[in-house]
Amino acid sequence: MPSAAPAAATPSPLEPSASAASGAGTATPRQRQSVLRTLRTPRWLATELLAGLVVAIALIPEAIAFSVIAGVDPRVGLFASFTMAVTIAIVGGRPAMISAATGAVALVIAPLVKSHGTDYFVAAVILAGLIQVVLALAGITKLMRFIPRSVMVGFVNALAILIFVAQVPELIGVPWLVYPLAAAALLIVFGLPKLTTAVPAPLVAIVLLTAVTIWAGWDVPTVADKGTLPDSLPGLFLPNVPLSWETLRIVAPFSLGMALVGLMESLMTAQLVDDITDTRSNKRREAWGQGVANVVTGFFGGMGGCAMIGQTTINVKVSGARTRISTFVAGAALLVLVVALGDLVGRIPMAVLVAIMIFVCWATFDWHSIRPTTLRTLPRSETAVMVVTVIATVATHNLAIGVVSGVLVACALFARRVAGTVSVRRTDHPDGHAEYVVTGPLFFASSSQLAHRFEYASDPAEVSVDLSGAQLWDASTVAVLDDVRRRYEQHGKRVRLTGLSGHSAQRYERLSGKLG
Numbered sequence: 001m002p003s004a005a006p007a008a009a010t011p012s013p014l015e016p017s018a019s020a021a022s023g024a025g026t027a028t029p030r031q032r033q034s035v036l037r038t039l040r041t042p043r044w045l046a047t048e049l050l051a052g053l054v055v056a057i058a059l060i061p062e063a064i065a066f067s068v069i070a071g072v073d074p075r076v077g078l079f080a081s082f083t084m085a086v087t088i089a090i091v092g093g094r095p096a097m098i099s100a101a102t103g104a105v106a107l108v109i110a111p112l113v114k115s116h117g118t119d120y121f122v123a124a125v126i127l128a129g130l131i132q133v134v135l136a137l138a139g140i141t142k143l144m145r146f147i148p149r150s151v152m153v154g155f156v157n158a159l160a161i162l163i164f165v166a167q168v169p170e171l172i173g174v175p176w177l178v179y180p181l182a183a184a185a186l187l188i189v190f191g192l193p194k195l196t197t198a199v200p201a202p203l204v205a206i207v208l209l210t211a212v213t214i215w216a217g218w219d220v221p222t223v224a225d226k227g228t229l230p231d232s233l234p235g236l237f238l239p240n241v242p243l244s245w246e247t248l249r250i251v252a253p254f255s256l257g258m259a260l261v262g263l264m265e266s267l268m269t270a271q272l273v274d275d276i277t278d279t280r281s282n283k284r285r286e287a288w289g290q291g292v293a294n295v296v297t298g299f300f301g302g303m304g305g306c307a308m309i310g311q312t313t314i315n316v317k318v319s320g321a322r323t324r325i326s327t328f329v330a331g332a333a334l335l336v337l338v339v340a341l342g343d344l345v346g347r348i349p350m351a352v353l354v355a356i357m358i359f360v361c362w363a364t365f366d367w368h369s370i371r372p373t374t375l376r377t378l379p380r381s382e383t384a385v386m387v388v389t390v391i392a393t394v395a396t397h398n399l400a401i402g403v404v405s406g407v408l409v410a411c412a413l414f415a416r417r418v419a420g421t422v423s424v425r426r427t428d429h430p431d432g433h434a435e436y437v438v439t440g441p442l443f444f445a446s447s448s449q450l451a452h453r454f455e456y457a458s459d460p461a462e463v464s465v466d467l468s469g470a471q472l473w474d475a476s477t478v479a480v481l482d483d484v485r486r487r488y489e490q491h492g493k494r495v496r497l498t499g500l501s502g503h504s505a506q507r508y509e510r511l512s513g514k515l516g
Contacts, residue, residue: 038323051319052329055098055311058200059334060345062311063101064223065353065360069166070106070303071113072121074223074345075230077101078338080302083234085331087293088307089324093285094270096277096321098311098330099293103360104265105305107162108257108398112250118301119239120251126239126298127248127255132263132291141283144267150382151406152268153369154389158402160365161394163357170221170354177218178351185209185355190362202356209352210344223353224346231342233335237301257400259291262306264403266290269307276317381413419446422470424453433462439469444476451480456487463488468499478511 038044059081067077081100088099113121171178185205192201213220241247270281286307294304315321315330338345368374375383388409393402422440429435436454440446454463465484472478481497488495500508 035323035325038325044322045325047320048323048325049329051315051321052326053333054200054319055315055326055330056333056337057203058311058314059098059100059330060337061202061206061348061353061356063334064345064348065357066101066103066106067303068170068226068350068353069103069163069357070110070121072118072303074226075338076118076301076303077106078230078334079234079300080297080305082331082335083297083300083302084293084305085327085334087296088289089328089331091285091292092289092324092327093282093287094273094307095281095324096312096316096326097266097269097273097281097286097307098315098327099266099290099305099307100311100331101303101305102262102265102308103163103357104159104261105258106303107159107166108261108400109254109303110166111397112254116250119241120247121303122237122298122301123239123241123247124251124254124258125302125304126295127251128258128262128304129291129294129296129298131255131259132294133288134291135259135263136284136287136291139284140263141267141287144264144283147264147403147407148382148385148410150385151389151403151410153366154386154406155264155393155403157365157369157386158390158393160361161390162397163364164361167354167357167361170350174351175220177220178349181209181213181218181220181349181351182355182358185352186358189356189359202359205356206348206352210348213349214347218349221350222346223348223350225350230339232339234300234302236299238299257398258294258304260400260403262290262294262304263287265309266307269309269312272309273312273316276313277322381410381417385410385413415443415445418443422446422450424450426455428460432460433464434459435464435466437466437469441471441473442477442480443473447477447480450477451483451487454484454487456491456493459488459491459493461493463493463495465495465497466499467497467504468501470499470504472500472504472507475507475511475515478508479515481508482512482515 038048060078063077063081064074067074070077078101084099084101088097092099109121109124112124171182188205188208189201192204241251266286267283270283270286273279274281290306297304311330315326319326321327369386385406389402389406392405396402418441422438422442425437425439427435427437434455438450442450465481472481485495485497497508
């Protein structure tokens, strides 16, 4: 989970913050470690195997909880985590990165499950994978650098809010024992890490409180109440939906949202691992690899997913894994655990999972972003972008819409800010001609009023416009300069444009007089 390096990328279940993770890892780095070399080195191989096992254990409660958010059987999330991890271990572009079922994808896909059922939901997962492959081949990875930090902060804050809202129904109209169980789970997940981090606190909460519930014979809602857990390996699943334009109309919006959210989180996580290991990854391969993994997951009836910042941090930074072996082991071990221990997993109280997800919300939310000192220090435009992203996401329950809205607002505010840096200064020279010195970036937002900064009627017969300190960025600016020349000519005066060089001169020569 953010589930997409920047400080905005705050974690998911069990997940340490992304900003904290971007520092040097606690384990000894083994840069560019190959799979074959690891297989020949027992010490490295042991590290990879143990890292994968730790991630698999930590993934079980997450996958179940995300299945509940999506409104599907727990086995759907568990199978998705298995197929995503195993597939991305083979085709992904960032070794040691963990992909599985995530809360962000669950939130995007949940409304479709509720309105049209499992078959349409699986069809949407498959289509999302195909969209990711197409976007990767089209170079979508290059666009990730245009997502501002304030949008990422808004993204993770909105994700935290939506996950919290999704837990509320599990706390309404339930036996009173649910509340002390949830409180005890919260005490464990918040308090245990202060004493030890040897064992994941959520896992301790699940084991301990499940044992107490079984021993005391308490009748509370459990995971088994949400659906049947797997007792066998996943099989091929073909969604029973008509191949029609109507089906495409139904699933396409959800598929596009899932594809965009998944790519953003995955590419962000890949950058995080690059920073931790001081290596480079193939972002394009990672993007289409995520698509392939989602297609495979869909055909096995899974809910789809993407990379997880928190689990990847556990794998790479805490456990010291560096190769695809750890990712593969995480997926395979997860399947073995849930198939062999399915009956026991089904007796986990829902109150414990709700508490874990509340912890996830707390850990995911970027509390620093709403501190009074932060709000006073940041420009108002940055805060506005974050707020717009949060509001758009929460209002639509669609993380992709929220991110796009935030990016659009950020672009508009950036254009407005840059437009204010343009200046025009007029000087009268002894030889009788007037000179205008224009400085700053000239584009559609800053050049729209440029034509009104000249005194056409009162200027002398000779006028020069010095553009040596300006940059021409688009055709709108060339059109404005043509308009300035035309207005002076209408007053019987001659104007010269000087100082253009480089790309500005080339753009002006290519477009001047051809824009109408």
